[in-house]
Amino acid sequence: MSCHTEAPTEAHALVLDRVLTSPRDKLWRCWTDPVLMEEWFCPKPWQVRDVVIDLRPGGEFTTVMHGPEGEVFPNTGVFLQIDEGRKLVFTDAFLPGWRPSGRPFMVAEILFEDAPGGGTRYVATARHWTAEASREHEEMGFHEGWDAVADQLDALAATLQEG
């Protein structure tokens, strides 16, 4: 089951809003463990490696995307807010030490809520400083990409033992 919505009242935002089958705590572990993140964070056959997760406000969040033809795209940002098991906010507008990055592209908010019928309502929102950045992100395949990795995330979470 999949449902994409644009938040109508919010400028420059792209939203993925789905119900996943796994419980919140397992999804949270996949989001915050660098080793687990390698397994799901990119649409396969792409993969992230060298993941750095310093889970505190201002702490580093680095992923390096590797493509099947040897492509390498490093991406460094920082976490802004961490509500254990419920909410994660990060941005590429800063490098660690609150240093302004070359280009503030987006801030991402990931919400995890218990779904009424079981599983987890998973809402991933990417907010941008400009309409151009939002459109660029959409054309890069935001909906398809975030949807595909949400499937990978849910599948991986389902394999985890109770924490």
Added chain:
Amino acid sequence: MSCHTEAPTEAHALVLDRVLTSPRDKLWRCWTDPVLMEEWFCPKPWQVRDVVIDLRPGGEFTTVMHGPEGEVFPNTGVFLQIDEGRKLVFTDAFLPGWRPSGRPFMVAEILFEDAPGGGTRYVATARHWTAEASREHEEMGFHEGWDAVADQLDALAATLQEG
């Protein structure tokens, strides 16, 4: 005593680095109490009013500057990091709720350290996303303005009772 330095290794940064006579805790109170902030945050006869200080990461920081001719300049941002009595980081890149602002202009870091000879080493750094923003901030009178309000801050702190 006043000493301005540009951090030579840091891009687009403006720095005020001074030793103030007041202790850290009193300077901190002046920075974090909305009522006290009205007394010192603008070079007089300008004054801020309607100050909102929600002292947590992502919490609102709003000041409204009022000029002697009726000028009104509202400015809303958020706090990024609060180390009680030691460090305060805020930016205008976000509105509350981590919503991207119209224009990310700067991130400010205010450091308070016990000075070896008494008083407080006070380091206020404004970092910008672009060279243009940094130059604009300098031309707006960063050095003179932040220096003048540091004097006002120190004078006000000196009048406070022990907390």
